Amino acid sequence: MTKRTIVTMPGDGIGKLVLKEALKVLEAAGFEAEYVHGDIGWEFWCTEGDPFPARTQKLLEQYKIGLFGAITSKPKDKAEVELAAGLKGKGYTYYSPIVSMRQKYDLDLCMRPCKTFKGNPLNFIRRGFGGVIEEPSVDVMIFRQNTECLYGGVEWTNPSDQVYAALMTHAKFRENFAWCPKPDLAVSTRIFTRKYTTRIVKAAFEYAKAKGFKTVTVCEKPNVIRETSGMMLKIAQEMAKNEYPGINVQDTNIDAQMMWLTKNPENYHVIVAGNMFGDIVSDGFAGLVGGLGFACSANIGPEIAVFEPTHGSAPKYAGFNPSIVNPMAMILSACMMLEHIGESEKAKKIYNAVATVIEEGKVKTYDMMKLPGNPDAFSKGAANTEQMTEAIIGKIAK
Ligand code: NAI
Ligand code: MG
Numbered sequence: 001m002t003k004r005t006i007v008t009m010p011g012d013g014i015g016k017l018v019l020k021e022a023l024k025v026l027e028a029a030g031f032e033a034e035y036v037h038g039d040i041g042w043e044f045w046c047t048e049g050d051p052f053p054a055r056t057q058k059l060l061e062q063y064k065i066g067l068f069g070a071i072t073s074k075p076k077d078k079a080e081v082e083l084a085a086g087l088k089g090k091g092y093t094y095y096s097p098i099v100s101m102r103q104k105y106d107l108d109l110c111m112r113p114c115k116t117f118k119g120n121p122l123n124f125i126r127r128g129f130g131g132v133i134e135e136p137s138v139d140v141m142i143f144r145q146n147t148e149c150l151y152g153g154v155e156w157t158n159p160s161d162q163v164y165a166a167l168m169t170h171a172k173f174r175e176n177f178a179w180c181p182k183p184d185l186a187v188s189t190r191i192f193t194r195k196y197t198t199r200i201v202k203a204a205f206e207y208a209k210a211k212g213f214k215t216v217t218v219c220e221k222p223n224v225i226r227e228t229s230g231m232m233l234k235i236a237q238e239m240a241k242n243e244y245p246g247i248n249v250q251d252t253n254i255d256a257q258m259m260w261l262t263k264n265p266e267n268y269h270v271i272v273a274g275n276m277f278g279d280i281v282s283d284g285f286a287g288l289v290g291g292l293g294f295a296c297s298a299n300i301g302p303e304i305a306v307f308e309p310t311h312g313s314a315p316k317y318a319g320f321n322p323s324i325v326n327p328m329a330m331i332l333s334a335c336m337m338l339e340h341i342g343e344s345e346k347a348k349k350i351y352n353a354v355a356t357v358i359e360e361g362k363v364k365t366y367d368m369m370k371l372p373g374n375p376d377a378f379s380k381g382a383a384n385t386e387q388m389t390e391a392i393i394g395k396i397a398k
Pocket of ligand 1: 070072074312314315326
């Protein structure tokens, strides 16, 4: 068999620190691949005016599978200030490269698993009846639509006359917003399409069916956001009726869901949501199973797929040598990549090794000890990033 080629895009900050750890673990699990490096992130915005350079896009188009660390994104005004002197005022606009990547390659299916590891000191606990302390076991897969909704980028401040005129055709706009001077008006649209809403809902049902779960939860807000949330709920209800007779649709509102998250997280296994609410609910669930140091994700399109930890570049934590951050989120993202390309055995090996290290509890990064994120953690017994990787590699069954 020819070796696979994987495009590695470390990006910024701790992305650079954790991605190389995942590669060590992949190698230890016997996964043989060629890796090609793709430039991405803030430094390429500053020096070239493009955080997602064409050369990196070409690599992804050629090899189809990417492992991504994290990038630093900053607001519009800061982006302009940090652009190289020769590029300023030449019409460059900063867009988050990961959002651009998801949209350009239709990486519309985002999967974010949140699963309790036995013995993780960061597991969520709650007080049950009679004061007993309970540690509910969380096992949920969040399906987040990845390309539309509030992240679609269709937005205006001081909209053009044409846009304004279009808005004025809506009775609610006339009633509630016509008083506002145009320059003081900011509009971000929440667009859902039937095609992509159907794709994410379908992915959730297929997963429920494969895993034997009987309920798919649509986490939106259709009572208020009638058109977009309403479309997703309706598609799910029809799909259940017509294609998945054994699976029920449960409908929760994002706000209530965030409260239920800590009341009964064990009752949810498959959640589907639009881009914004999917982002929120997946971070919420991640908090129950250890936080961002553990949260992994997949961005899957019809041709290309990119795997990344949910966390960002954590710049405050990026400058320490040795590195302090937890590489597990990145390593578990690499596991998702292995699953996706049909290397389930190797994925399982890595997953089990991570689970064993956590359960034994001998090697813990600072976050697992609830310590402030700085090198003082080492003197209190915290492992550094590489030591955590070594511990995981040590548990990979030969
Ligand atoms: P962040 O995820 O980088 O960090 C938030 C906090 O989570 C950190 O301060 C740290 O306490 C903890 N944390 C994150 N990763 C960890 C790890 N591997 N081990 C242990 N603890 C960890 O989010 P923040 O600070 O809001 O954003 C920093 C930068 O990252 C921003 O520029 C933001 O735009 C960008 N970002 C990029 C993302 C991406 O590349 N997909 C996602 C989220 C944020
Ligand atoms: Mg997020």
